[in-house]
Amino acid sequence: MGRGRGWGAEPPQESKGPNLSEDTKDPEITILRPQGRLDLAGAPSLDTLLSKAAATHRFCVVDLSQIAFLASVGIRALLHAARDLNAKGGRLVLSGPTREVAKVLAVSGVAALLPIVPDLAEAIRLAKPDARETG
Amino acid sequence: MTEKPARPADFTLSVRATDQDVPRVHAWVQQAADTIGLDSSVVFALQLCLEEAVSNIARHSEGPALPVNLCLHAAPGRLTLRVEDPGRPFDPTQIPAPPAPRTLEEAEIGGLGIHLIRQFSSGQAYERVDGVNRLALYFDA
Numbered sequence: 443m444g445r446g447r448g449w450g451a452e453p454p455q456e457s458k459g460p461n462l463s464e465d466t467k468d469p470e471i472t473i474l475r476p477q478g479r480l481d482l483a484g485a486p487s488l489d490t491l492l493s494k495a496a497a498t499h500r501f502c503v504v505d506l507s508q509i510a511f512l513a514s515v516g517i518r519a520l521l522h523a524a525r526d527l528n529a530k531g532g533r534l535v536l537s538g539p540t541r542e543v544a545k546v547l548a549v550s551g552v553a554a555l556l557p558i559v560p561d562l563a564e565a566i567r568l569a570k571p572d573a574r575e576t577g
Numbered sequence: 578m579t580e581k582p583a584r585p586a587d588f589t590l591s592v593r594a595t596d597q598d599v600p601r602v603h604a605w606v607q608q609a610a611d612t613i614g615l616d617s618s619v620v621f622a623l624q625l626c627l628e629e630a631v632s633n634i635a636r637h638s639e640g641p642a643l644p645v646n647l648c649l650h651a652a653p654g655r656l657t658l659r660v661e662d663p664g665r666p667f668d669p670t671q672i673p674a675p676p677a678p679r680t681l682e683e684a685e686i687g688g689l690g691i692h693l694i695r696q697f698s699s700g701q702a703y704e705r706v707d708g709v710n711r712l713a714l715y716f717d718a
Binding site (some may be wrong): 444479481482483511512513514515517521525528541542546549550551552554555556 | 621622628632655677678684687696697
């Protein structure tokens with residue numbers, strides 16, 4: 443089972459879903475920084491946190507810079523959250539996707555529906571113009 | 578170090594068409610990639626296409642989870658991924674591309690998996706042989 447060359451710190455079969463964190467000093471905005479893989483194993487964790495975030499906030503930034511893999515199940519989680527936030531006058535903004543994740547977002551049409559920017563600070567400005575990153 | 582396979586190599590795996598087996602599929606792809614030396618972008622494409630293909634089989638089948646046989650054939654410059662299941666006939670290559678959503682409200686996930694397979698592989702072929710769905714996906718490597 444030697445695995446000298448991987449492209450992640452952990453082999454995929456050990457993935458237990460993304461680690462998630464929030465910065466919530468502004469009561470209306472939340473920043474999620476998932477890590478790992480948004481696949482069938484990992485996306486449900488983000489879906490749960492996004493649902494919680496959308497229930498308690500109007501503006502949400504998901505920093506994708508530490509996401510190594512995105513499949514349709516992860517796209518579904520992002521779109522559901524974006525709809526919930528839009529319905530209450532809020533917004534979901536994505537930041538920092540890696541090249542392959544950005545390609546998934548582009549070909550799936552998500553890039554035409556949600557703001558996606560390279561930089562987290564810019565994403566926070568887009569999500570809620572008067573917010574400041576406080577983390 | 579990344580080395581292209583100098584000689585053809587085959588890797589096989591048998592799983593069940595359940596979401597729970599997909600991590601095994603990803604691990605199998607990574608092991609094959611480590612053995613033959615594939616770029617991370619190719620690994621990404623293989624894993625994405627397999628996750629979507631296996632979860633599609635799970636979604637379109639009834640009863641107990643179907644057995645799915647996977648074979649990755651690596652030749653210089655070209656990879657062929659074969660996905661076989663004994664479920665009811667289902668030709669994903671005939672599924673039309675989903676319309677590009679104009680609004681979040683319009684966006685539907687149905688058909689997205691097959692769309693991603695088309696975008697991340699260089700070719701697709703389907704045949705039904707002896708009661709088995711045979712999907713072949715091709716990748717440049």
